[in-house]
Amino acid sequence: MKLTPFEKVIRLLERWNSDELKRLQGWLSIRIEQLESLTEELDLPPVKSGREAVSVCQLNSIVYRLEKVRCGKENCGTCPHGPYWYGYQRNNGKVVSFYVGKELPPSLR
Structure with a gap:
């Protein structure tokens, strides 16, 4: 059985003591x-x-958001996929999104 990245992290965290977990909790908050x-x-x-x-940044009027995406397949063992970058901007008051890719182009970094 292949573990998801989240499950791998959980297994690792199970070995941490309470002080380490409290530090992580503070960072997560x-x-x-x-x-x-x-x-x-x-x-x-x-x-x-x-x-x-996962992450958000803005360049001019476009907001870029790095997102992990679930594909919707019932038995997918690799969900979530990505992360992938999506751009968001307002056009006539409406938010429009578009796919950017797995990495931001160098001009946007």
């Missing part, structure tokens, strides 16, 4: 707060169902 505040600040649409935001 800060990281979650950063991502949520950045999402609000940039007026991004919520993350679509079956996706997980």
Whole structure:
């Protein structure tokens, strides 16, 4: 049985002591707060169902979000896929998204 990256992390964390886990908990709280505040600040649409935001950045009027994506296949052993970059921008008040790719082009880094 092939483990997902998440399951591998869980197995690793099971070996940590309570002090290490508390440090991780503090870091996770800060990281979650950063991502949520950045999402609000940039007026991004919520993350679509079956996706997980990994990172967010902005260049001019376009917001780029790195997302892990579930394919929807019932027995997929490699979900989530990616992460992949998506761009979001407003056109006439409506948020439009577009696929960028597995990596941001060098001009956007």
